[in-house]
Amino acid sequence: MEREISQAVIRRMPRYYRYLGELLDSNVERISSNELSKLMHVTASQIRQDLNNFGGFGQQGYGYNVKFLHDEIGKILGLNQMHNVILIGAGNLGQAIANYVNFERLSFRMIGLFDVNEAKVGKTVSGVEVHHMSELQDFLMNNRVDIAALTLPKDNAEKVAEELVELGITAIWNFAHVDLEVPENVVVQNVHLSDSLMQLSYNITQI
Amino acid sequence: MEREISQAVIRRMPRYYRYLGELLDSNVERISSNELSKLMHVTASQIRQDLNNFGGFGQQGYGYNVKFLHDEIGKILGLNQMHNVILIGAGNLGQAIANYVNFERLSFRMIGLFDVNEAKVGKTVSGVEVHHMSELQDFLMNNRVDIAALTLPKDNAEKVAEELVELGITAIWNFAHVDLEVPENVVVQNVHLSDSLMQLSYNITQI
Numbered sequence: 001m002e003r004e005i006s007q008a009v010i011r012r013m014p015r016y017y018r019y020l021g022e023l024l025d026s027n028v029e030r031i032s033s034n035e036l037s038k039l040m041h042v043t044a045s046q047i048r049q050d051l052n053n054f055g056g057f058g059q060q061g062y063g064y065n066v067k068f069l070h071d072e073i074g075k076i077l078g079l080n081q082m083h084n085v086i087l088i089g090a091g092n093l094g095q096a097i098a099n100y101v102n103f104e105r106l107s108f109r110m111i112g113l114f115d116v117n118e119a120k121v122g123k124t125v126s127g128v129e130v131h132h133m134s135e136l137q138d139f140l141m142n143n144r145v146d147i148a149a150l151t152l153p154k155d156n157a158e159k160v161a162e163e164l165v166e167l168g169i170t171a172i173w174n175f176a177h178v179d180l181e182v183p184e185n186v187v188v189q190n191v192h193l194s195d196s197l198m199q200l201s202y203n204i205t206q207i
Numbered sequence: 208m209e210r211e212i213s214q215a216v217i218r219r220m221p222r223y224y225r226y227l228g229e230l231l232d233s234n235v236e237r238i239s240s241n242e243l244s245k246l247m248h249v250t251a252s253q254i255r256q257d258l259n260n261f262g263g264f265g266q267q268g269y270g271y272n273v274k275f276l277h278d279e280i281g282k283i284l285g286l287n288q289m290h291n292v293i294l295i296g297a298g299n300l301g302q303a304i305a306n307y308v309n310f311e312r313l314s315f316r317m318i319g320l321f322d323v324n325e326a327k328v329g330k331t332v333s334g335v336e337v338h339h340m341s342e343l344q345d346f347l348m349n350n351r352v353d354i355a356a357l358t359l360p361k362d363n364a365e366k367v368a369e370e371l372v373e374l375g376i377t378a379i380w381n382f383a384h385v386d387l388e389v390p391e392n393v394v395v396q397n398v399h400l401s402d403s404l405m406q407l408s409y410n411i412t413q414i
Contacts, residue, residue, distance in 0.1 A: 010409050014402035018384070041386075078408040092303035099299050100400055108404060147407065171411045173404065177225070179248075185414060189407035191400065193307055195221035197315060197380060200354065200396035201285040202217050204378050207392060 005053050012050055013073055015040065020070035032063035079107040085173075086145050088160050089152030090115040090130045093175060097151055099126045108147070112139055133160075140167045147171045154178040212260050219257055220280055222247065227277035239270035286314040292380075293352050295367055296359030297322040297337045300382060304358055306333045315354070319346055340367075347374045354378045361385040 019040055023031060037044040051057050054076055057069050074080055085101055087094050090113040101110045113130040115121065121132045131139060139145075148169045150157050157176030164172065165186055172188045174180055180188050226247055230238060244251040258264050261283055264276050281287055292308055294301050297320045308317045320337040322328065328339045338346060346352075355376045357364050364383030371379065372393055379395045381387055387395050 007406075010406055011402075013409065014399070014405035015386075017405065018402070076409065076412075077405045078412040079405065083408060083411070092299075092306050096299035096303040097400070101404070106401060106404065107408070146411065170414055171407060173407055179222075187407065187410040187414060189403055189410065191398065191403050192221070193304070193398065194313060195218075195225070196396055196398050197308070197313065198221035198224065198284045198286065199214075199217055200378060200380055200394065201290060201314070202220065202283065203394040203396065204290070204353065205283075205285040207377055207394060 009050055009053050012042075013077055016047075016050070017070065017073045017077060017079075020066055020073065023066045024070055028066050030063050030065050036064065081107060083108045083146040084111045084144055085109065085147045085149060086112045086114065086139070087149040087151060088114045088133070088136075088164075089150065089156075090117075090120050090125060091151065094149075094151035095125045097149055097175070098128055101149075102126045102128070111143060111145070114139075136163070137167060140169070145169060147173055149173040149175065150180075151175045216257055216260055219249075220284055223254075223257070224277065224280045224284060224286075227273055227280065230273045231277055235273050237270050237272050243271065281314075288314060290315045290353040291318045291351055292316065292354045292356060293319040293321065293346070294356040294358060295321045295340070295343075295371075296357065296363075297324075297327050297332060298358065301356075301358035302332045304356055304382070305335055308356075309333045309335070318350060318352070321346075343370070344374060347376070352376060354380055356380040356382065357387075358382045 019036070033044040033047045036047055040047070054072070057064060057072055085108050087098055087110060090098070094113065098110045098113055101108050110126065110128050113125055113128055114133050114136055115130055116133045118132070120130045123130050148164050148171070150160060150172060152160065154177045157174070157178050158180060161172060161180045161182060165182055170186050172180065172182065172186065174188050174190045175193070177192060177194060179190070182188055226243070240251040240254045243254055247254070261279070264271055264279055292315050294305055294317060297305070301320065305317045305320055308315050317333065317335050320332055320335055321340050321343055322337055323340045325339070327337045330337050355371050355378070357367060357379060359367065361384045364381070364385050365387060368379060368387045368389060372389055377393050379387065379389070379393065381395050381397045382400070384399060384401060386397070389395055
């Protein structure tokens with residue numbers, strides 16, 4: 001696919017994937033865009049538009065084959081391959097994220113946690129060992145790592161991100177409260193919890 | 208303000224607030240939209256447009272007064288008042304979120320955690336007591352609660368959300384992997400971690 005697809009569309013794809021997964025679990029074999037529209041509370045035309053970015057998938061008069069569409073969106077999202085994930089910062093949030101990644105039925109596998117706190121080193125979280133940060137380079141030489149999650153205070157996040165990029169990491173899942181400056185060939189996905197909380201707070205003022 | 212402001216604008220406001228807070232911490236008193244533009248990697252015209260939604264704040268030839276703009280955006284976001292938060296689901300993620308909310312310099316205060324697991328009841332997380340779910344109604348009668356965070360499995364989230372709404376909660380910070388159906392006067396802010404991870408996964412395929 002040569003044409004660039006907007007991040008707004010990409011942001012909606014996981015939601016399709018989630019709803020189609022639930023339909024699959026309920027043994028629904030096919031669904032019209034109108035039915036999907038009612039279920040997801042988006043317009044049928046939005047659904048058709050979104051999916052047309054990837055070539056459609058629907059058949060006139062039949063609707064969508066749920067399993068086929070689920071699989072195709074999975075492929076688009078890169079979920080047909082396993083991603084090895086490491087995590088820097090094995091505090092509360094880091095441990096929650098490690099558990100989360102391993103428990104979700106997704107194509108992601110937590111393979112190592114890193115922290116500077118000696119008290120945490122050698123322990124396991126969700127079956128995954130916590131290593132000292134000084135072991136990072138060795139670990140990256142011996143393991144394929146596709147994604148690094150950053151769950152550490154913002155003051156350290158920039159420095160660690162730089163180090164990760166130097167060591168060849170090209171995808172960062174960033175929970176630190178800072179926008180990372182990275183080269184163009186590195187992708188960053190931010191989860192800014194306090195931004196989310198402030199957006200909620202704004203919407204409360206509008207009730 | 209009568210005119211409705213788009214969620215896309217609202218989503219960007221916390222980021223302004225964050226950058227202005229950092230400028231304040233660095234004792235910067237004023238900043239031009241061009242300087243702010245360079246710092247935040249958005250166009251100066253985007254900044255002016257965003258802030259014009261709320262009436263502007265800049266002065267020709269002077270730029271923005273950092274403290275004033277920070278305070279005004281804070282007010283817009285409702286951060287000039289304290290929000291009492293409770294959390295349902297005191298697992299790993301719940302504990303991380305409880306810590307997070309209390310440690311951030313924000314206008315949010317975690318005042319109670321709830322869980323069905325007897326082993327957790329009576330313990331404290333970040334100084335906040337874990338109550339049994341059966342105490343929820345009493346708690347809500349005796350405490351002002353502005354926001355309920357849901358950090359529980361998706362199978363229970365819908366039922367608990369319904370219960371919360373019946374008990375008068377009008378703002379939900381939802382971490383459960385499900386889109387909640389709520390009445391119109393209830394606001395929901397979702398943090399779908401796996402959606403975020405899938406968006407990252409997609410962007411990896413585009414590197």
